[in-house]
Amino acid sequence: MTVKQPHAVLWDMDGTLIDSEPYWMAAETPLVESFGGTWDHEQALQLVGLGLHDAARVLQGAGVRMDVDAIVEHLTDDVLRQMGELGVPFRPGAQELLRELRAAGVKTALVTMSMHRMAAAIVELLEFDAFDLVLGGDDVPMPKPHPDPYLRAAELLDVDIAHTVAIEDSPNGLRAAVSSGAVSLGVPHFVGLDGVGAHELWPTLEGRGIADITALYSAHRS
Known part of the structure; x- marks a missing residue:
């Protein structure tokens, strides 16, 4: 056959x-902290595989006072910046x-x-x-x-x-x-x-x- x-x-x-997941996690943490919140590894794991807009809503729940599209753009820019500096693994x-x-x-x-x-x-x-x-x-x-x-x-x-x-x-x-x-x-x-x-x-x-x-x-x- x-x-x-x-x-x-x-x-x-x-x-x-x-x-790239470590890059996303590294982008999420300072964003949440900039609004006075906390973000740990276990919380970050909950976003693995989520659509970016769904992930942005979770981040809003963690205290990020930005609209969903702005969060998506911010995270995307940050991850691309990291890859430009550190390379694509x-x-x-x-x-x-x-x-x-x-x-x-x-x-x-x-x-x-x-x-x-x-x-x-x-x-x-x-x-x-x-x-x-x-x-x-x-x-x-x-x-x-x-x-x-x-x-x-x-x-x-x-x-x-x-x-x-x-x-x-x-x-x-x-x-x-x-x-x-x-x-x-x-x-x-x-x-x-x-x-x-x-x-x-x-x-x-x-x-x-x-x-x-x-x-x-x-x-x-x-």
């Missing part, structure tokens, strides 16, 4: 493609796997809840043509954990969502992938993904290639 490749692989960004194995997918002709999309301008800036830092599509949180009406971002990405790529693999590191992102109908791969980073419904959980992408993605897809779409 011929093992078929997925028609597309859909990637989350923060925590999956790049290790890619997750182990992510770039290597992307290169293999592209070489094999598999379509790829970046499906993130970060703003489109931030995602586009990160993609520009890659030294190869990594994605057919970049979809930001401001490109869809409903954020993760709703399935809309993944469904929209499949639509724009002109593929059936059932013939895609989605890679996620957070519970909310994984819920979006699962409910969309994609073959869902969880690669946990800051928070665990047990019981969220992934087709498979891998501890890392390091050492994984197109053959592993194809086997995952084949096992759950045969």
Whole structure:
């Protein structure tokens, strides 16, 4: 029997493609403290995988007296500033796997809840043509954990969502992938993904290639 490749692989960004969660946490803490509040690691973990507007509302609840859009813009600017100063830390194995997918002709999309301008800036830092599509949180009406971002990405790529693999590191992102109908791969980073419904959980992408993605897809779409 011929093992078929997925028609597309859909990637989350923060925590999956790049290790940006520490940058977001470093942006949140001084913002909350500037309004006299406190913000600890456990609170920051609650925002992992949330849409930025939902995260902004949580920060408002912690005392940040800014409107939601202003909070989103402030955090995005701060994270981009940090990356400009400290560099973009890619997750182990992510770039290597992307290169293999592209070489094999598999379509790829970046499906993130970060703003489109931030995602586009990160993609520009890659030294190869990594994605057919970049979809930001401001490109869809409903954020993760709703399935809309993944469904929209499949639509724009002109593929059936059932013939895609989605890679996620957070519970909310994984819920979006699962409910969309994609073959869902969880690669946990800051928070665990047990019981969220992934087709498979891998501890890392390091050492994984197109053959592993194809086997995952084949096992759950045969």
